[in-house]
Amino acid sequence: MAPSLEIDDNKSLYNDLRDLCKENITYFTTDERNCSTAIANSFEQLFENVGIIKPLVEELRNVCHLYDFDPSIPGNGYRSYVRVVDLFIAHCIKVCNQMATNRHSFFFRKSFYTKEIESCNQVMSALVLCIENLCLLIGWSEPGMLFAGNDTAALELMMKIEPSKLCPFYGRCLAFQFNESLQPALKTIAIMMAAFSEVYYNENGMMAKANTAWNCSKYMLNPELRARRIINVIQYSSIHFYKAFLFLGETELLKSLPNLVSPAVAVNRLVAIPSKPIKYMKPNGELFELQPSICHTGPASLNVRLIAKTKREGMLAESPSNGTLPEPCENLIIHCHGGGFVSQSSSSHESYLRDWAVRLDIPIMSVDYSLAPRAPYPRAREELLFAYVWALNNAAFLGSTAKRIIMAGDSAGGNLSACVALKCIELNIRIPDSLFLVYFPCAIAWSPTPARFLSLIDPLIPLGFMTNCLKAYACSPDIYQDNLYEYKLKNIAKPKNGPNENITEEVESSEEALKLIHDNEEDTATSVEKTISTNEQRQSKQFSTIITETAENITSTITNTFMTLTGGITEEEISDSEDALNEVVEEKPLPMDLPKLPDDPFLSPYFANDDLFKHLPPVHIVTVHMDPCLDDCVMFAKRLKGLGKKVNMDILKGLPHGFLNLAITCKEAHEGSVLCAERIAELFKEIEKSES
Template identity: 85%
Template structure:
C-alpha cells in the first residue's frame, strides 16, 4: 500500500500551544533578575510575533495546495511540503520550549545556550515567512494545477536573491529538523564533514595535519554557527569541482567496504567492460540495425557496468564459474542508472541498496557507470546508457537472464536518464523497457523554480548552489560551462613561507591531473570480467586505475584521515601545515551578493528533459512507478511527470514517502526509515514485474 503524506489542516492548535509557551516564558524571564533574562525574554517576544506573521501565509497555501496534487489519494506537492515544513518547525520550537521549561529553575540552566536556540528559531521563522510569501506569488504566476512557473525569470530571482545570512540557521542549530529524527545524526555528520573538508580544500598554503583535520570536525560539531556560516558560503560560491571532490569521499576504500559489512551477501558482484565498438541489433520489426558507440565530447571509451545477482546462473559472467548444474537464466532483468547529479557517484556508491534489491528480488541487476559531467556533458551519459541497454539486451545470456522482461530503474539523475533512454528507444524503434521505476528524479532540466525547488534553499544534501552547478555542468556545452566565477572568495590565502613559482606550478599541474581522473571515477582497480573477446578492458585504462589508486594512497583509517588523504591528491600538497594567523574569511558570511541571474539558456530537449517530449512520443512510454519524498526539491518534477502520464491515459503509480530526504536510498544502511523506503522500492519493482507477466497471459 502506498505511503501517503498527511498534512493536518487543523494544526493551528500547535500554533496556539507555541504562543502560550512564548507568553509563559516572556512572563517568567521578565520577572527573573538573573543576568541574560532580558535577552531571552526579547527573543520569545520576537518568536511570538513571528508566529502571527507566518500563520496567515500557511492558511493561504492550505486553501489551494490540493489543486496541485497528482491524485486525491496521493496528496503531495511543493506547496504542501512547505506547509509541512512550518508545522514541523512549530513542533521543533515546542520541543525546545518544553526543554527550557523543565530546566529553567535549575542552578545549571544554560541560559546562553537556550537564548541562541530561540534566536536561531526566530531566524528560521523569518526565512520561512519570506519563502511562503514567494510561494504565494508563484501561485499567481502559474496556470491552475501547474507547478512549473509561468514566469521563470522572476521566480528564479525570488530564489537567488534571498540573503545568504538568512539560510545560516538551516545549517546550524536547526539543521535537518524537517526530517525523521533517526536521520538527523547522519545528516549532521555530512554537514560537519562538508565544513571540515572545505577548510582543507580551500587552504592554499599547505596541507593540514591529520590531527588538525579531526579538530576541524570537532569545532564544527561544537559550534553550529561557525559550521553554518562556512557551509552557506561554500554552497553559495563553490564550483562543481568542490562538490565532486566532497562526494568522492564516498568512493574511498573505507566507505566502499561498508556494503561488505552490512549489506546482504550476493553470489555475483563484478565489473564488466562493454566494448566501444559497433554491433548488430535485431529491432522488434525484424530489421538489423548497427549500434554505434558514443563518440561525443570524449571520443570512444570502454564503458563499465556492475553485475549484481543473488544467484549464480547458467551462462552468467563469474570469476569462478564453478561446477555442477546451475539454475537456468532468469526471465527478468533490471538495468540500473545511478544518481549523483550527473557529476558524481558510481555503481559502487549505490552498491549497498542494490545488493539488498538483488537478494530480495533474485533478479540480476546491471548498474551502468556512465561518464560524468562536466568532462562529459549531455548527451554523452544518455547515449552511453542507450548503448549499454541495447548491449545488455543482445548479451543477456552473459548476465544470467533471457531479458524476457526488462525494467529500467534509476534514482535522481539516473531516473532522468532512464526516462530519456526509454524515449530514445521509442524514437529509434528499439525495444522499449517493459516498465520504468523512477525515484526522486528531475524531469525538467530547466531554470523553472517550482514550490518544491524552493526546498533547496534549506536542504542539507542538495542546496540551491550545488543543484544549479550540477545542471550547468550537465546541460551546457563545454564552451559555455565554466567554473564558478566567485570561488576565489572561498580561498584562504596567506603569504607563503617558502617555495618558488616553479613549486606552485608543479602543484597546479598535479592538481589538475588528479581532478581529471576524479572526473571519471568509473575506472575501477578491480579485475574486470572478460568472458568473450569483445569484452576487454584496455590496458592503459587499467594502468590509469592503478595510478589513481596510488595517488589516493592506502585505505583511510578513519573519516578524518580520508578527508586529509583525498585533499593531498587534489592539491599536490604536503602534510606540513602552513596556517594564516588571520581569520579565515570563509567563516564569515559574504553578504555582498546574491548571485546574478546570468544562467545560460537550456534547450527544451526531450532527451535532456523528458517532460518536454511531445504527446505522440510521451504516450508511448511503458508503465511507470515513481517513488519520491515529501521534502525533495524534485518532488514537483515527479508530480508533474505523473500527472502528464495520467492525463494521456498511461499507467502510472506514485509513492510519496514522509520524513526522508532526496537520495535516501544511499542512506538505507544508516537509518531504519530509509531502509524501509528501500524495501518499498524493491517491492514496487517486484509489482511491476508481476504486472508485466500478467499482461503476457
C-alpha cells in the first residue's frame, strides 16, 4: 500500500534535486526567450530552499524514532513530516526531469512550466516554515510525548502562518503526499468544494447554480484560482458550510453507489429505538435503568442500521419464510461512523460496512447519532451508550447472541466508541470485548501535535474545518453560537438575507418511536418514514432543494468538463486577470480566541484516569501516516501499552484520513478496508481463544 517510490531515509534525493536546479539555472539563464529569467529565478530560490530544509529534516529524522509506539511499527507526526518533505523532493525531481526533457521542443509550454516550478518553490518555502516550527515543538515536549507541553505557544506556531503561504498546497501540488491513484479523487473533491461554495453562498444568483459545470472546469484548469478559493473557504466559512458540503454524500445518487459496487447483503434496514428507559441487568446482578438522552434537543427515537450478509433466526423478529434460518451469530459488531461529529451517517459509510458484513458474516449495527452543532456533547456519546445497552437487551433481534461484541468506530466514531467503553466501566455495565478504532482523535483539545500540523496541508480536514468541528461538538450551544460567525466571509459573498442556518440543519427523528423500517422486497434499499412537524418539513424541503440542485449539476461536471476541454479552452485562457471572483487571500492568520474545551474523559478518552483506563478491553488501532489524528492514535496506544494492556496498531502509507469512505473508488483504500475486516476477524478469534 506504499507509494510507488520508496524514499525513506534516501538523503541523496536532496542532492539530486539541487543538481537538477543548478543545471536548469544554467540552461535558462542563457536562454534568451521570454520567461526564461523567471524560470531561472524560481530554480535559484528552490535551490536555496532545498539547502535550508535539508538540515532541518535531518534533525527530525534523527529523533523521530523516539516517539514511535513500537520500533516494529514506526509512525508519528515527526516521521510524517519527514516523509512529506521526502515525497515533495521526489515530486520536484519529477517536474525538473519533465522540463529537462521538453525544454528543447518547439511546443515547450514555458508559461505552464513557469507556474509549475513557481508552485514547487512556494510549497518548499511553506514546508521550511512548518519544519522550523516542528523543530521548536520538540524542545517544548517531554521525551516521547507528542502532545505539546506549552499548548498556547505551540498553537500559535500553527495558527500564525499566513493563509497565503498555504495556498500552494491546494493548487498544482495538491495531494502530492498521497498515493497517485488517490490524487485524482482528492483533486476532484477540492474542485467540487470550490464550485459548491459558489452555489452555497449564492454568488451571482441563479447564474452560479446554472454554471456549476463551468465553475468546476475553471477550478480544474486554474489551480491557483482553486487554491485561493479553498483557502478563503477554509478561513472564513462556518461549520454549516462544511456540513452542507459533506451532506452531498447523502444525496440519492451517491447513496445508490453501494448498490452498484458493494457486495449484496440479505439485510440492510433502519431500526428506530424508542425513546424510553431501558432496564438492564448488570453483570453483578444489579438491575439498572438507563434513561434516553434528552440533552440539547429533547427526547427522540434513535435510528440504527442493521447490515447482515445472512438472515438469521430471530433477526428483526421475522418469521422464517423459506425453510429454517441459520442460528443467531455469536458475534456482533456495533459501529459508530465518523464525520467530525457534525456530519455523515450509517448510510454514507454503508459501502465498506456492507463489504465487512459479507467478509465476516457478522451482523453490524451502525448508530445514527445526533450531530453537532445542534446536538453537541454529550448527546452523541449518550445515544451511543443507549444504543449499546439496547443491543445487549435485544441481541436476538439483531440476529446475534452477543456472546462476543466488538465496538468499532472511525474518526469521530472512534472517539465515541472509546468514550462509551470508559462509561461502561464507570457504570459497571458489560464492557465491549474489544475496541476497533480507526484514525480517531483521543484528545478533544487545542493541544497541537506534530501530526496536527498536517492539517495545514491536508485537503480533507484542514485546520479551519478541524477547529470548527471541535468547537461545534465540544462547546455548549451558547458559547458556540457566540463564536459561530467570528470568521466573517470577506472575499466570499454571504447569502443575501444573511447566513441561513435552516438549510444546514439535519432533520432529526420525531418523538414518536418507529419500531421498524422495512426494506424493499430485495432488502437492498431502505425506506425511511418519519413524522416531522410542518416547520421541519419546510426546513427539510429547503435544504433538500439546494443539495439536489447542486448534486445534479455536479454529476454532470465530468461530462461537461471534458466537453469544455475538447472545445479548446486552455489553462492560459482562464487567466488571473479574467477571474470573475478575483480571489485575494489576506495576509492574516486565523484568530487565537478559541474557547476553552472541557477536560472531560468522556469527551477526550486520553484524559481518563488510570483507574478507568486500565480496565479498557483489548484495542486494535488502524491509522495512516498522513493523518492529523495520527499522534492521537499513537499516544492512546502508548498509554495502553504502558498500563500493560493489550493493544496493536497498523499505520498505513499513502492514504488520507477517511480512506474507508474512498474504498469503492481506489484500490489502495479498498485494500485498507479489507485489512480492517481482517483485523476485526483476528480480534474475534483472540476473544474466542481467551474464553477457552
